[in-house]
Amino acid sequence: MAFRDGPFENLKVPLTWTAAVVVVVAIVGAILLLATDRRSDDGVSAYGALRSGTEAVAAPAGGVLSAPVRWVGAVGDYIGGYFFAVSENRRLKAEIADLRAWRDEAIALKNVNGRYEAMMGLRTEPPMPMVTARAISDVRGPFARARLLDAGQAKGVRIGNPVMNEFGLAGRVTGVTGGVSRMVLLTDVASRVPVLIERTDTRAMLVGDGGENPRLDYVRGAGALQPGDRVLSSGDGGGVPRGLPVGVVARGVDGAWRVKLFSDRGPIDYVRILLFQNFAQLVSPEALNAPPLAGLTTAPEPTPEQAAQIADVAARRRAEAEAQAERTRLAVAQAEQAERLRAAQQAQAQAQTQAQPQGQPRTNAPAPTQGRTARPVAAETRPSTGQPRPQAQAQGQAQTPPQAAPAAAAPARPDAEDET
Numbered sequence: 001m002a003f004r005d006g007p008f009e010n011l012k013v014p015l016t017w018t019a020a021v022v023v024v025v026a027i028v029g030a031i032l033l034l035a036t037d038r039r040s041d042d043g044v045s046a047y048g049a050l051r052s053g054t055e056a057v058a059a060p061a062g063g064v065l066s067a068p069v070r071w072v073g074a075v076g077d078y079i080g081g082y083f084f085a086v087s088e089n090r091r092l093k094a095e096i097a098d099l100r101a102w103r104d105e106a107i108a109l110k111n112v113n114g115r116y117e118a119m120m121g122l123r124t125e126p127p128m129p130m131v132t133a134r135a136i137s138d139v140r141g142p143f144a145r146a147r148l149l150d151a152g153q154a155k156g157v158r159i160g161n162p163v164m165n166e167f168g169l170a171g172r173v174t175g176v177t178g179g180v181s182r183m184v185l186l187t188d189v190a191s192r193v194p195v196l197i198e199r200t201d202t203r204a205m206l207v208g209d210g211g212e213n214p215r216l217d218y219v220r221g222a223g224a225l226q227p228g229d230r231v232l233s234s235g236d237g238g239g240v241p242r243g244l245p246v247g248v249v250a251r252g253v254d255g256a257w258r259v260k261l262f263s264d265r266g267p268i269d270y271v272r273i274l275l276f277q278n279f280a281q282l283v284s285p286e287a288l289n290a291p292p293l294a295g296l297t298t299a300p301e302p303t304p305e306q307a308a309q310i311a312d313v314a315a316r317r318r319a320e321a322e323a324q325a326e327r328t329r330l331a332v333a334q335a336e337q338a339e340r341l342r343a344a345q346q347a348q349a350q351a352q353t354q355a356q357p358q359g360q361p362r363t364n365a366p367a368p369t370q371g372r373t374a375r376p377v378a379a380e381t382r383p384s385t386g387q388p389r390p391q392a393q394a395q396g397q398a399q400t401p402p403q404a405a406p407a408a409a410a411p412a413r414p415d416a417e418d419e420t
Contacts, residue, residue, distance in 0.1 A: 112270070128241065129275045131155045135183070135268055143174070144210055145188040151273060152179045160239055162274045168245040168262030169193070169233060170271060183271070186214055186246075186261060195246055195259075196234040200224050203234055206246065206259060213250065213258040225249050231259050238278045 081088070133151035151157050153176050161173040163183045171191065175182035184191055191208035195216070202224040208214045219225060229249040235242030247259040302310060 129156070131157060131273045131275060132270070133181075133273055134270055136180075141182070143182075143184050143188050143190060145185040145208070146174075147171070147183045147185070147268060149173075149181045149183055149271065149273065150179065152177050152181050154178055155273075156275050157181045157273055158275070158277055161276060162233075162240050162244065163271050164244065164274065165263050165266060165268050165271050167265045168247065169240075170261075170263040170268050172240070173273065181273070185268070186263070187212060193240060193246070194234045194236040195231050197225060197249070198230040198232055199226070200229075203236065206231070212264065213252065213260055215252065216249070216257040216259060219257065225257050227251055241274065241276055 131151050133149040133155075135147040136150050137148050138146070149157075149163070157173060157176050159173055159176055162169060163171045163173060169186065171183045171185040171188075172193075173181050174184045185208070186193060186206065187208045187210065189208055189210050191206070191214065193206040194203065195206045196203050200221070202219060202221055204216045204219045206214050207217050216225070216231075227250055231246040231249060233240045233242060233244040233246060245262050247261040247263075250258050250260050252258040
């Protein structure tokens with residue numbers, strides 16, 4: 001039996017009222033659910049289990065129902081992209097053309113930034129001020145290999161300053177104006193730089209000859225050079241600081257020792273000028289010539305143990321100095337006494353000679369014994385005591401009359417013979 005043949009065949013429910021009733025019922029249900037959804041003290045919802053179960057059941061159904069919608073959207077995008085591909089291609093080409101210029105500029109800036117960082121990382125020992133400059137052109141003049149730099153006297157650049165790029169020593173400044181300076185490269189025929197070989201500490205002269213690799217002259221010592229030895233500036237003469245990297249040793253085609261410069265590893269367009277004139281910039285000559293004990297005025301106070309040791313050493317040195325002075329004084333006194341005794345003996349001998357009568361033989365002179373002559377009694381020294389006769393006795397003998405001279409000289413003969 002059909003539905004229209006039943007008891008409800010005359011029942012007509014307006015669709016609008018039906019929809020309104022359903023909405024009202026849904027709203028009331030939602031309000032009731034919100035009002036009764038209270039959370040417990042531990043934060044768990046009263047309808048948590050019901051909600052999770054509903055979501056678990058509705059999720060697969062929602063995924064199945066939404067799949068056709070996604071497929072329709074993907075098909076629409078594919079069709080739209082196919083029909084609008086030409087316009088999209090034109091737009092992308094325009095963007096690529098714009099970005100290509102930005103890419104080239106970014107690469108150039110990255111290169112410059114990397115070189116700046118490398119140059120800023122240059123360190124010398126001891127540290128010294130530097131100025132960054134850019135080589136603006138090749139210069140025509142008396143030098144075959146030179147550059148003009150956009151830094152001059154206004155930035156403190158002076159003639160003779162070394163110039164480096166981020167790899168090593170490149171040249172030296174030979175001319176300066178207010179804002180521009182001239183740099184002569186190491187490869188120029190007028191370039192002369194004293195260098196050393198790091199492995200053997202051998203000195204040499206780096207001489208430019210117009211080629212790419214300058215040669216090494218005045219090398220001393222057999223086996224002082226080997227291919228691959230690292231070359232540094234020696235600092236001899238005070239024109240260039242010691243230890244700046246220059247290059248590596250290589251054997252040239254002509255058989256001469258040459259140097260592959262580190263500075264050739266990159267373009268010499270951004271450089272750093274070392275504001276170096278001489279070694280007086282590094283330390284004050286007055287400080288070097290200060291007295292050795294000048295620093296004692298700023299030394300800390302000694303501890304009691306150190307003070308006691310210092311006092312003990314000073315006392316011992318003072319005692320040694322006094323003992324040495326006393327020994328010197330005694331030696332001088334003994335020398336003076338010996339000189340006075342010698343003078344007295346000479347005076348006594350002269351007096352005896354003058355008191356001897358003319359024509360009378362000298363009786364006080366002892367006879368020679370075995371070819372040797374005994375000395376006068378006044379000049380003898382007793383072997384037992386080792387002490388010379390007093391000066392008063394010598395003077396008394398000198399005043400003895402001539403008649404008593406032979407008698408006084410007679411007893412002296414055995415002593416003279418014993419002494420001889």
